[in-house]
Amino acid sequence: VNLRHAFVLVNISRFRQVTGVLTLQAGNENAMMVWLEQLRAAQQRFQEKLKMKLALVAAGGDEGGQLCTSTHSKLISKMRRLKQARQAASADAVGAAAD
Numbered sequence: 748v749n750l751r752h753a754f755v756l757v758n759i760s761r762f763r764q765v766t767g768v769l770t771l772q773a774g775n776e777n778a779m780m781v782w783l784e785q786l787r788a789a790q791q792r793f794q795e796k797l798k799m800k801l802a803l804v805a806a807g808g809d810e811g812g813q814l815c816t817s818t819h820s821k822l823i824s825k826m827r828r829l830k831q832a833r834q835a836a837s838a839d840a841v842g843a844a845a846d
Contacts, residue, residue: 750770750772751772752772752773752774752775752776752778752779753770753771753772753773753779754770754771754772754773754779754782754783755768755769755770755771756768756769756770756771756786757769801822801823801826804823804826804827805826805830807830
């Protein structure tokens with residue numbers, strides 16, 4: 748079997764489990780490089796979009812919860828709890844200083 752211009756695509760879940768493995772074969776070297784560039788660009792766009800969403804949530808800009816997805820809801824919930832804990836600690840410190 749000739750696997751020239753072949754590459755492997757591995758799907759990994761948020762739990763770091765392999766959920767799929769695909770072996771893809773392009774017709775030539777240039778086509779393979781185009782595929783790889785497009786896959787890397789898509790991955791980078793996804794990561795940037797996720798960072799923006801998480802930054803928006805951390806800044807308190809997701810009051811309606813529209814950015815919460817099942818994939819990232821635990822992380823977002825944890826960020827909200829940490830923010831609330833910091834605000835409560837800050838309020839306690841101000842209250843203690845006033846006493």
